[in-house]
Amino acid sequence: MLYCTIEIAISILEAISTGNMISDNTDDKFVAVTRVDELKDKTILPVSLKGTDIILVRVGGNYYAAENHCPHSGGDISLGKLDGTILTCPFHGSKFDLIDGRVIRWTDWTSIKASSTRLFHPIRPLTMYPVKIQGNSILVKI
Numbered sequence: 001m002l003y004c005t006i007e008i009a010i011s012i013l014e015a016i017s018t019g020n021m022i023s024d025n026t027d028d029k030f031v032a033v034t035r036v037d038e039l040k041d042k043t044i045l046p047v048s049l050k051g052t053d054i055i056l057v058r059v060g061g062n063y064y065a066a067e068n069h070c071p072h073s074g075g076d077i078s079l080g081k082l083d084g085t086i087l088t089c090p091f092h093g094s095k096f097d098l099i100d101g102r103v104i105r106w107t108d109w110t111s112i113k114a115s116s117t118r119l120f121h122p123i124r125p126l127t128m129y130p131v132k133i134q135g136n137s138i139l140v141k142i
C-alpha cells in the first residue's frame with residue numbers, strides 16, 4: 001500500500017509538472033492516479049483520492065473507477081473477484097457491473113435472509129467515477 005501511495009504521489013507530481021491536472025470548467029478536476037503501463041489487465045487498484053477510497057480497474061483496454069466500499073454493507077470491494085466487467089464482493093457475494101455500477105446480484109443470500117437484508121441495506125448501485133486517459137496517465141474525476 002505504501003508503494004502504491006508513493007507511486008500515486010509521483011504520478012500526481014508528474015501530472016502537475018506536465019500540466020495534466022485537467023479542469024473541465026467546474027470545481028471538479030481530473031486527477032492523475034497512475035500510469036497506463038503500470039496497471040495490468042484485470043487488476044483492481046485501491047487508491048485514496050481526495051479523501052475518497054476508490055478502486056481503479058482495467059479490463060482489456062477499458063478503465064473503470066468506483067467507490068471502494070460495497071453498497072451492501074461497506075466491505076472492501078478491492079478484494080473482490082473480476083469476471084470481465086462484473087465485480088463480485090468477497091463478503092456476501094453481491095455483483096456489480098463496472099460499466100455503469102448497476103447491481104447484477106444483491107448478495108448471494110436466499111429466502112428470508114435475502115429479504116431482510118433489503119430492509120436494512122436497500123439495493124443501490126456502485127458509485128462510479130469518470131476516467132480519462134491522457135498520454136500515459138489515467139485520470140479520475142472525483
Ligand code: FES
Nearest residue numbers: 070072075089092
Ligand atoms: S459487503 Fe459486499 S456483499 Fe455484503
